[in-house]
Amino acid sequence: MAVPLVFFGLFFAYPVAAIVGRGLKTDAGWQFGRIGEVLARPDIGDVLWFTTWQALASTALTLLIALPGAYVFARFEFPGKQVLRALVTVPFVLPTVVVGTAFLALVGRGGLLDEVWGIRLDTTVWAILLAHVFFNYAVVIRTVGGLWAQLDPRQEEAARVLGAGRFAAWRRVTLPALVPAVAAASLMVFLFTFSSFGVVQILGGPAYSTLEVEVYRQTAQLLDLPTAAVLTMVQFAAIGTILAVHAWTVRKRETALRLVDPGRTTHRPRGWAQRALLGGVLLTVALLIVAPLAVLVERSLDAPGGYGFGFYRALQDVGAGGGTFLVPPLEAIWNSLQYALAATAIALVVGGLAAAALTRRAGRFVRGFDALLMLPLGVSAVTVGFGFLITLDEPPLDLRTSWILVPLAQALVGVPFVVRTMLPVLRAVDARLREAAAVLGASPLRAWREVDLPMVRRALLIAAGFAFAVSLGEFGATVFIARPDHPTLPVAVARLLGRAGEMNYGQAMALSTILMLTCAVSLLLLERLRPDKTSGEF
Amino acid sequence: MSTTKKMTGIALVAALGVTTLSACGGGDAKDKSAGASDAPKPKTITLVSHDSFNVTDTVLKEFEQQSGYTVKVLKSGDAGAALNQEILTKGSPRGDVFFGVDNTLLSRALDNGIFTPYEAKGLAGVKPEFVLDKEHRVTPVDSGDICVNYDKAYFADKKLAPPQTLDDLIKPEYKNLLVTENAATSSPGLGFLLASVGKYGDEGWKDYWSKLKANGVEVVDGWEQAYNERFSGSAGGKKAKGDRPLVVSYASSPPVEVLYGEPQPAEAPTGVATGTCFRQTEFAGLLKGAKNEEGGKALLDFLISKKFQEDMPLQMFVNPVTKDAALPELFTKHGVVIEKPEAVAPEAIAKNRDQWVKAWTTLVVK
Numbered sequence: 001m002a003v004p005l006v007f008f009g010l011f012f013a014y015p016v017a018a019i020v021g022r023g024l025k026t027d028a029g030w031q032f033g034r035i036g037e038v039l040a041r042p043d044i045g046d047v048l049w050f051t052t053w054q055a056l057a058s059t060a061l062t063l064l065i066a067l068p069g070a071y072v073f074a075r076f077e078f079p080g081k082q083v084l085r086a087l088v089t090v091p092f093v094l095p096t097v098v099v100g101t102a103f104l105a106l107v108g109r110g111g112l113l114d115e116v117w118g119i120r121l122d123t124t125v126w127a128i129l130l131a132h133v134f135f136n137y138a139v140v141i142r143t144v145g146g147l148w149a150q151l152d153p154r155q156e157e158a159a160r161v162l163g164a165g166r167f168a169a170w171r172r173v174t175l176p177a178l179v180p181a182v183a184a185a186s187l188m189v190f191l192f193t194f195s196s197f198g199v200v201q202i203l204g205g206p207a208y209s210t211l212e213v214e215v216y217r218q219t220a221q222l223l224d225l226p227t228a229a230v231l232t233m234v235q236f237a238a239i240g241t242i243l244a245v246h247a248w249t250v251r252k253r254e255t256a257l258r259l260v261d262p263g264r265t266t267h268r269p270r271g272w273a274q275r276a277l278l279g280g281v282l283l284t285v286a287l288l289i290v291a292p293l294a295v296l297v298e299r300s301l302d303a304p305g306g307y308g309f310g311f312y313r314a315l316q317d318v319g320a321g322g323g324t325f326l327v328p329p330l331e332a333i334w335n336s337l338q339y340a341l342a343a344t345a346i347a348l349v350v351g352g353l354a355a356a357a358l359t360r361r362a363g364r365f366v367r368g369f370d371a372l373l374m375l376p377l378g379v380s381a382v383t384v385g386f387g388f389l390i391t392l393d394e395p396p397l398d399l400r401t402s403w404i405l406v407p408l409a410q411a412l413v414g415v416p417f418v419v420r421t422m423l424p425v426l427r428a429v430d431a432r433l434r435e436a437a438a439v440l441g442a443s444p445l446r447a448w449r450e451v452d453l454p455m456v457r458r459a460l461l462i463a464a465g466f467a468f469a470v471s472l473g474e475f476g477a478t479v480f481i482a483r484p485d486h487p488t489l490p491v492a493v494a495r496l497l498g499r500a501g502e503m504n505y506g507q508a509m510a511l512s513t514i515l516m517l518t519c520a521v522s523l524l525l526l527e528r529l530r531p532d533k534t535s536g537e538f
Numbered sequence: 539m540s541t542t543k544k545m546t547g548i549a550l551v552a553a554l555g556v557t558t559l560s561a562c563g564g565g566d567a568k569d570k571s572a573g574a575s576d577a578p579k580p581k582t583i584t585l586v587s588h589d590s591f592n593v594t595d596t597v598l599k600e601f602e603q604q605s606g607y608t609v610k611v612l613k614s615g616d617a618g619a620a621l622n623q624e625i626l627t628k629g630s631p632r633g634d635v636f637f638g639v640d641n642t643l644l645s646r647a648l649d650n651g652i653f654t655p656y657e658a659k660g661l662a663g664v665k666p667e668f669v670l671d672k673e674h675r676v677t678p679v680d681s682g683d684i685c686v687n688y689d690k691a692y693f694a695d696k697k698l699a700p701p702q703t704l705d706d707l708i709k710p711e712y713k714n715l716l717v718t719e720n721a722a723t724s725s726p727g728l729g730f731l732l733a734s735v736g737k738y739g740d741e742g743w744k745d746y747w748s749k750l751k752a753n754g755v756e757v758v759d760g761w762e763q764a765y766n767e768r769f770s771g772s773a774g775g776k777k778a779k780g781d782r783p784l785v786v787s788y789a790s791s792p793p794v795e796v797l798y799g800e801p802q803p804a805e806a807p808t809g810v811a812t813g814t815c816f817r818q819t820e821f822a823g824l825l826k827g828a829k830n831e832e833g834g835k836a837l838l839d840f841l842i843s844k845k846f847q848e849d850m851p852l853q854m855f856v857n858p859v860t861k862d863a864a865l866p867e868l869f870t871k872h873g874v875v876i877e878k879p880e881a882v883a884p885e886a887i888a889k890n891r892d893q894w895v896k897a898w899t900t901l902v903v904k
Contacts (some may be wrong), residue, residue, distance in 0.1 A: 010680045022626075068582045100763075101763075101766070101767060101774075101778065102769065104778065105778060109779065109781065201723075201759040201760070201761060202759060202760075205757065205758060205759065206720040206722070206723070206757050206759050206903045207903050207904065217722060217723060218616055219622070220615065220619035220622060221618045221619070221622075221722070221723060221890060223622045223625060223646065265689065268550075299777055302777060304799075304801070305799070305800075305802040310800065314800075331851075382619070386622075386623065386626060388624055389623055389627050390626055390627065390630075391631050393627065399824065400627075401584070401612060401632050401633075402630050416591070452583075466605075477617050479589065479614070492587070495589060497766065498590065498761070499794060499796055499798070499855075500590065500765060500787070500791045500794040500798070501774060501794045501795050501797060501798025501799065502773030502795070502798055502799050502800055503798035503799070503800055504794075504798050505766055505772070505774040505777075506773070
């Protein structure tokens with residue numbers, strides 16, 4: 001418990017509190033009057049309203065589209081499943097400006113929808129909502145699907161033998177077991193869409209603004225810290241409310257479950273209904289996720305003088321042009337991987353310890369801590385980044401120009417994933433197993449190792465995958481900190497896109513494709529780490 | 539058996555995390571003690587800048603060899619964000635010199651007192667119109683013009699003369715052709731708004747923008763979307779089937795299109811409407827509380843040296859501010875010289891910027 005507390009306090013609570021305090025406290029003392037003033041502004045009211053409803057709508061739409069997918073990925077065996085699961089996580093790592101472009105090629109003017117049916121969705125809310133589904137599909141697939149795959153189907157079968165209908169059996173047996181995971185996924189999707197930044201800006205145009213966009217504008221552009229501070233507090237309040245509701249709905253439902261190895265629960269689809277379901281899900285994934293990614297790849301290959309690897313080759317000779325602008329792509333990949341690995345390690349240690357502590361202890365304080373760990377997901381990167389600047393400026397913690405700040409900031413966003421993915425599984429472990437181990441003479445550590453660990457191993461890998469993907473694609477905090485001699489892939493892409501010229505654009509597309517492949521390959525490797533499927537010792 | 543293997547794996551991951559953490563802590567401590575112990579003459583100069591800063595390696599190396607310093611560059615976000623970070627860390631800066639405050643933000647930097655005055659060697663060679671601060675808290679380094687660019691092929695096809703002035707843009711023949719950036723979040727967007735303020739005055743610009751809006755101007759959030767996505771004359775815009783032949787960009791964009799064309803075209807595919815421009819000047823300054831003041835001063839001298847000034851155009855696509863710096867052929871051949879850019883005094887910008895942007899947002903975006 002101490003490690004996560006210190007980490008969270010030092011690298012989140014303290015910097016954010018300091019920057020908010022800087023905004024609200026002047027020489028004349030605390031200016032709480034500002035809160036009312038800012039909230040009374042009609043434009044702020046509009047922003048709040050839009051932020052909330054688009055996040056709710058996005059979350060609902062994501063669940064609607066992704067839950068069937070979670071089932072299919074959890075229960076069916078089909079060729080290319082692992083690759084596809086890695087692929088749906090790719091949107092997570094891509095710079096929004098790149099994905100926004102690809103998305104516009106589908107739903108925008110002259111896009112696929114436009115040419116076939118004459119439908120244009122750019123600058124409408126639909127483009128924003130669909131893009132949010134695109135980005136968050138993997139959250140549902142991985143969090144819900146991960147648990148679903150470990151639920152013993154025989155329990156549902158038993159219920160049916162006892163006379164329950166197919167739906168009744170599902171509703172009584174499987175659904176309650178899934179609720180915590182579904183709630184965790186919805187919560188994460190909500191927090192992500194509530195704090196949506198790039199998607200709203202690019203696909204919605206300047207007419208739409210979220211709280212996050214407003215905080216960025218007030219802090220980074222206008223340096224109106226008082227207004228930014230008030231908005232940050234509003235964001236806190238909103239997230240706090242959501243977390244409270246979440247805790248209230250989930251608390252009673254987390255029960256000990258019979259978890260089995262996922263290898264035993266999957267089978268090839270049987271009958272027309274299952275095949276149709278699989279087909280439908282595959283079609284959705286193809287249209288919603290693979291198609292925008294394919295557009296990107298297509299553009300990266302559309303080199304002058306015909307399709308080919310021209311842009312990729314051009315990436316090799318950036319050294320010749322000289323300057324601090326670019327690094328060879330291999331080096332950028334290596335930088336990105338190093339940062340992401342360090343961030344994943346930090347997130348796993350901090351998040352894992354926190355999740356373990358949260359399973360063992362109960363009580364108000366612990367529940368509050370649970371909620372606190374989620375806050376970084378809903379707080380603007382610019383708030384945290386600027387907070388770092390004014391707090392971590394004295395030895396022994398003058399980290400402002402240190403590379404470690406990048407993985408630390410990235411881990412902040414990774415920790416909630418680790419905690420959220422592991423908690424449902426950890427809580428599902430029957431406490432009696434641990435007690436039995438203790439009675440048989442095992443030390444608490446041994447009991448954890450023999451009882452909990454084998455069961456949470458899968459969740460741990462899923463969590464690591466998320467933390468890794470989030471870190472690989474993180475841009476907001478990285479851009480403030482990354483040193484030019486060590487730019488990450490997303491930073492390098494952004495630099496290229498900021499310049500005119502065919503080669504710059506093409507190279508940005510090529511680098512984005514490389515980022516995409518790096519992510520997919522890393523996730524596949526991570527999944528391969530999963531030990532033998534047949535181990536049936538529990 | 540398999541359990542032990544898994545255990546080892548987990549332990550390894552955990553150990554890795556701990557060692558990474560401690561390794562970093564250690565590395566940092568070492569950095570610090572090294573910095574503190576050889577206090578007499580620090581060997582490193584840290585330059586803080588925005589993402590667009592760039593210099594040719596060999597040029598920088600030469601400066602390092604001559605001065606005996608090592609230059610460390612720290613880039614942090616776009617120009618606005620980078621400056622605001624300096625204001626927040628006032629007194630305890632991350633570096634010695636800050637480069638990248640432009641005339642739209644100059645007053646904010648000066649009012650917050652983040653710079654120590656220093657008259658750089660060679661300042662006499664800088665064209666006087668760029669020396670905006672008489673106390674020399676900042677040194678002008680480069681200048682560039684934000685202008686409407688046009689797609690030459692489009693206007694040739696339509697047998698229509700491309701627009702040249704702000705007044706042209708509200709004529710019916712150019713209806714629904716222009717895309718610009720959000721003045722609230724994008725620096726070319728703000729520059730274009732200021733061009734209209736410079737031309738039509740504190741009140742007249744609103745009227746101009748109502749007409750521009752009636753003439754179908756499109757506003758997107760950032761330069762990347764406007765230029766790479768919506769503008770039909772750029773490489774990205776062609777692929778994205780952009781259909782706006784007019785975009786707010788820079789006077790240097792056409793030469794850049796030539797430089798990064800493959801193969802390089804004989805003539806730039808885009809042109810500049812010379813009567814639509816706002817001039818941006820970028821400054822650098824010695825940060826108050828700099829650990830290496832001497833080095834910082836040397837770096838400022840270097841920024842207005844002939845070597846750096848002549849390197850700049852092809853690295854950052856801006857113009858030199860010194861009289862003797864020659865422009866590269868790319869600029870003289872494919873670029874344009876803007877004779878009469880619109881200008882607004884930094885004090886006026888400082889005083890009214892937020893209110894102008896707010897009024898603009900209400901008028902054009904909502």
